[in-house]
Amino acid sequence: MTTKTYEKYYVPAQSPWPIVGAVALFFIAFGAAHYVIDISKQQSGFGGYLLLLGFAILVFMLVGWFRNVIDESMSGLYSAQMDRSFRQGMSWFIVSEVMFFMAFFGALFYGRIIAMQWLGGSSNNAMTFELLWPNFEPVWPLIKTPGGIETQAMPWTGLPLINTIILVISSVTLHFAHTGLEQQKRGQLKLMLLLTLLLGATFISLQVYEYIHAYRDLGLRLDSGFYGNTFFLLTGFHGLHVTLGAIILLFVFFRVLKGHFTPEKHFAFQAAAWYWHFVDVVWICLFVIVYML
């Protein structure tokens, strides 16, 4: 704001995409709700189709919307102030994502430090323990619930450790892609970005493998009590975020191949990178809290 001449802030005249996006979310929400009901009753219904329709409209919207934005950006309509708006918007979006994960981490801490101990009779709950589940042992991981569901814990060595290393390396390669972009080394940029994508894909595949292993060999399931609940929801939402981050990076990669982005202006790249680093940090918290401790 200290620059002498004021660059006009670009306000698009009108846009059909937001309302298309709203319709998409309607079908997704309404469809998902009915789909959930349908599968819980093991009946076939229209929910799944509406959900798919919603996603199709969403993709259509995203393509159209981003095409407009990219065109505007490439034709130089965006001022430095606009770039700041985008960056700040993305940062706050990531803050909101952090809080989403906090809800589940908070639940995990509460369940482990408070609920489980109380069920085991601590604090003023001696009678709760005596009368409800006198055989319950409050140990974490909760491999036997008060109600008697048994499971096995997922060890942190092996796959999870490998996955941690993979994700950390992918953050580093992404960082080098960024420096490549900033120093005009397009070769390094492409190579490092590609490497990041491959590492991301490996992570997701290993995660899928781990889920199969959990279900088949360990009897660790989404419904095996509080341990399984938090394990699958935390790693599951994280996995979804990795997938989303990888898709975003893929599109960034295509744009890089097309010659987009300059050392000064590369908001889309920056946003995707921030998102990726955020997902990485979440994983490290997850690895420590869910797997190791």
Added chain:
Amino acid sequence: MSVTTTEPHDHDKQHDHEQEHHDHKPSGIKRWLYTTNHKDIGTLYLVFALIMFFIGGSMAMVIRLELFQPGMQFVEPHFFNQMTTVHGLIMVFGAVMPAFTGLANWMIPMMIGAPDMALPRMNNWSFWILPFAFLILLLSLFMPGGGPSFGWTFYAPLSTTYSNDSTALFVFSVHIMGISSIMGAINVIVTIWNMRAPGMNWMKMPLFVWTWFITAFLLIMVMPVLAGLVTMVLTDKYFGTSFFDAAGGGDPVLFQHIFWFFGHPEVYIMILPAFGIVSAIIPTFARKRLFGYASMVYATASIAILSFLVWAHHMFTTGMPVFATLFFMYATMLIAVPTGVKVFNWVATMWRGAMTFEVPMMFALAFIVLFTIGGFSGLMLAITPADFQYHDTYFVVAHFHYVLVTGSVFSIIAAVYYWLPKWTGNMYDEALGQWHFWCSLISVNLLFFPMHFVGLAGMPRRIPDYALQFADFNAFISIGGLLFGLSQLIFVWGLIKCARGGVKATAQVWEGAEGLEWEVPSPAPYHTFDTPPVIK
């Protein structure tokens, strides 16, 4: 703060807003569907909020009809529960919050000298999600077995073990409402951070902008937590998880902790912008500067921070350890301090002011008195041992309706009267407005004040029947409710009348009004500050 509309560095380009744009508004339905204009989107939000206010209000009428007399007369208990639930959800998420967002959209860019909101397309998306979200919520009432009936707080296991399939619709509609609020909040925060005209530094910002800035921060912090919570409800109900089921190692009290971690900041989301509105109106009609501007800013910020540390005052009766109870009791009482600072400052602003009592001022004055009553009943509820008695009675209902109806809703009405001339270019009908005010003031107290008495005497909330001894007060309450609802028809009449014409408003509208929004013509041109104004 005074303003010229000359461009700062290029004196050849005289910038005249009216001339340059001659308001090339797009026309027809597309204008509203495709709009990226903060004023259009603000209008959409406000109209939507008004409609939801009447839908939610008609549900309240069903509740009061049933409670008019003891015994069961008109509706089934299960339907009664659906009405209390959906009434609460609609008023919180569909009426009060969108109304404030509408005001933010209209006013913040004008107040800080910005051309529009920072992310105009996303702004449109935030709005248009809402009608669909509430369509889903309302459709859920027609599910087999009825709609959600677990209260707006959807405590587990009511919403998990004992709910019907409308829960799935409820969960996903809350999800997309949350997406809408978060995007709206991001837009507000980025606009304020990044779009202020040169010279509009932080401590020059109008308080409405400040309070909304902090509100937006609260929204970004807690709406995702609500999203996580409804997700857990969904998986508990449909996918066999046991977050809120002790047999699986979870705890129903965990639900309440997460809910109120969201819920208490949420109530401040619904009152902080109201503080901003009142801080704008009182100085105008007292013709004095706001007393203690800086302390208002700090008070707002401390309320916001403290609001994260008090959530369990809603859970005193759940059997938490005593030290936790004490912590939450004292922390809650601490919030009364910054709140008191605000009330003090408003009163001090009026002290020896040259006051006039136009409709916005009347509503703002009523706000100060009646909100304070709500604050006091809040303090009573914050006393843990006393709350053991008051919890889940009509006393709580009285408390939150004083802070939310005579607080938030009155401030919204005050804001609408205050800025309506700026929006439409016409003065509203003052006589009609005064009628609206006095009818609302009397009926709202008839409606909510007796709730304190029946509550203290032990009448439980959310129950369709009651003991005979509460009959007289409840009849009063129901009549008050009907009158309050009818009074709002005067409001609608006044709004329509003003939109269609009336005495032309000047740019400044109110003699004592200060700030950028009063420097542009009335009605405000479609695009306001394409180049930033100079702020002295």
